[in-house]
Amino acid sequence: MKIDKRLIILWIASLTLFGGVGVATLAAPDWMSGAPGWAIRFFLGYCGIVIVAQVFAVMGIIRRPEDSTVKNSRYRILPVLLLLVFVGLTPARAMQGSDCQGCHRDAAMVGAAFVVNPTTFDTTAHAEIGCPACHTSVGSNHPDDGLVPSKAGCQDCHTEVSREYAASSHYGSAACHDCHNPHQARGATAVSGHDMNRQCRLCHATDAVVERHLEWLPQTELHIAMLPCVSCHTAAQDNVITLYVVKRQKGANIATLEPASYVELQGLAKGKHVESLIDGNEDNYISLTELRLFNLNSKNPLRLQGMMTPETVTHDFRLLANRRDCSFCHASGPDARQSSFIALPQSDGSYRRMAVERGAVLDALYGTPDFYMVGSTRSKALNYIGAMIIAGGLVVPIGHGTLRFLTRKNRQDEKESDHE
Numbered sequence: 162m163k164i165d166k167r168l169i170i171l172w173i174a175s176l177t178l179f180g181g182v183g184v185a186t187l188a189a190p191d192w193m194s195g196a197p198g199w200a201i202r203f204f205l206g207y208c209g210i211v212i213v214a215q216v217f218a219v220m221g222i223i224r225r226p227e228d229s230t231v232k233n234s235r236y237r238i239l240p241v242l243l244l245l246v247f248v249g250l251t252p253a254r255a256m257q258g259s260d261c262q263g264c265h266r267d268a269a270m271v272g273a274a275f276v277v278n279p280t281t282f283d284t285t286a287h288a289e290i291g292c293p294a295c296h297t298s299v300g301s302n303h304p305d306d307g308l309v310p311s312k313a314g315c316q317d318c319h320t321e322v323s324r325e326y327a328a329s330s331h332y333g334s335a336a337c338h339d340c341h342n343p344h345q346a347r348g349a350t351a352v353s354g355h356d357m358n359r360q361c362r363l364c365h366a367t368d369a370v371v372e373r374h375l376e377w378l379p380q381t382e383l384h385i386a387m388l389p390c391v392s393c394h395t396a397a398q399d400n401v402i403t404l405y406v407v408k409r410q411k412g413a414n415i416a417t418l419e420p421a422s423y424v425e426l427q428g429l430a431k432g433k434h435v436e437s438l439i440d441g442n443e444d445n446y447i448s449l450t451e452l453r454l455f456n457l458n459s460k461n462p463l464r465l466q467g468m469m470t471p472e473t474v475t476h477d478f479r480l481l482a483n484r485r486d487c488s489f490c491h492a493s494g495p496d497a498r499q500s501s502f503i504a505l506p507q508s509d510g511s512y513r514r515m516a517v518e519r520g521a522v523l524d525a526l527y528g529t530p531d532f533y534m535v536g537s538t539r540s541k542a543l544n545y546i547g548a549m550i551i552a553g554g555l556v557v558p559i560g561h562g563t564l565r566f567l568t569r570k571n572r573q574d575e576k577e578s579d580h581e
Contacts, residue, residue: 261277261292261299262279262282266278266279277344278344278510280508280509280510281345281509281510282344283509284347284509285344285345285346285347286346286347286348287346294313295312295313295343296310296312296313297311297313298310299311315337315338315341315343322476325475325476325477326476326477328477329476329478329479330478331476331478334364335364339363339364340360340363345510347511349391349471349472349473349474350470350472350504350514351511351512351513352511352512353403353405353420353504354388354389354392354403354405354468354470355405355420357389357390357391358390361390361391365390367385370390377485382416383416386416386417387416387466387468388468388469389468389470389471391471391474392468392469392470392471393480393481393484394479394480395471395474395475395477395479396475396477396481397471397472397473397474397475399471399472399473400469400470400471400472401469401470401472401500401501401502402468402469402470402502402522403468403469403470403501403502403503403504403514404465404466404467404468404501404502404503404504404522405420405465405466405467405468405503405504406421406426406438406439406463406464406466406503406505407419407420407421407463407464407465407466408421408462409461409462418464418466420466420506422506423435423506423507423508423510426438426463426505429462429463435505435506436505436513436515438463439451439503439505439515440515441454445515445516446515446516446517446518447503447515447516447517447521448518449518449520449521452465452517452518452521465503467501467522500516500517500519501517501522502514502515502516502517503517
């Protein structure tokens with residue numbers, strides 16, 4: 162049997178239509194996901210078959226010879242065959258993250274314990290590998306299949322971290338998920354120092370921590386409040402100064418100031434990005450001039466608070482010997498003490514850092530008012546003020562002595578007249 166070329170064209174056109182639907186499925190998974198997506202694909206595919214078949218029928222391309230019932234039957238089942246081809250070309254799609262978030266963003270559907278905030282999760286490292294990478298047992302019939310979703314172990318990916326943690330003092334007392342929420346996992350630079358300490362306080366009460374450090378750490382309460390625990394209890398050496406925006410509170414202790422939230426900063430920014438509150442020219446870089454304008458604005462309800470934070474962290478939690486040496490922090494030499502960043506909260510709960518002009522934390526007059534580094538401040542203005550104080554202190558004894566020397570003869574004459 163010789164197949165009409167026009168029939169071949171019909172097949173090619175139909176397959177192209179169905180392939181286009183398949184490409185749309187891959188290109189727009191959110192739009193074509195779940196039961197609605199399947200309904201859309203079926204509708205488009207079937208309509209395409211009917212439309213193409215009818216067009217060819219009208220044009221007389223699909224022939225129905227009177228003397229050949231076999232050929233006639235072949236042509237009649239063409240739409241059915243093409244529909245089967247369409248279904249075969251559109252394979253069953255694995256469960257995607259967008260499918261999961263369709264339910265797990267709503268506490269009314271899954272319960273508060275299983276809610277995953279998509280705004281937060283989508284900016285984490287785990288979002289890049291997707292939900293099925295950790296929950297492998299979840300299929301397209303979830304949750305109707307009644308199966309309990311499997312959970313991957315952290316050690317499956319974080320082998321080196323798990324090995325390091327197993328040798329630490331925390332091992333056996335806390336599991337990974339006790340400190341890290343897998344749906345909110347971020348790097349050290351995307352988390353504030355306040356948030357780091359908040360995790361530690363889940364197990365370590367502040368009063369107990371202060372008491373243990375009283376033996377060797379001066380200004381213990383201030384250090385505990387102003388330093389993330391992992392700045393000292395880690396083998397990482399790369400610490401930098403990170404400045405956070407806190408709410409200005411009259412009479413409040415530096416250590417008790419609360420960081421400003423994204424919502425609060427957004428309200429003050431009046432429609433602009435929160436970075437514009439400090440970064441006036443929006444060049445993603447904070448100059449000393451911009452820093453001074455921010456700090457010297459008496460009407461500004463915000464202020465800056467500096468903390469020494471780690472660029473990376475380890476999971477051995479050792480307190481290295483150099484952390485007990487004051488010069489590790491209070492020295493002017495290391496570059497880490499010369500460089501600083503401003504970290505601002507974002508809508509997803511993370512923090513975005515912007516570089517600050519070198520030397521900002523060493524400018525005691527115009528830098529951050531809540532960070533002073535003994536032995537590091539090099540301010541010309543302070544040098545002049547100090548010189549004036551010293552000079553003023555010397556004026557009194559020197560002036561007094563000089564005056565007595567110049568008037569000594571008068572005093573002698575007075576003594577002689579008294580004797581007479």
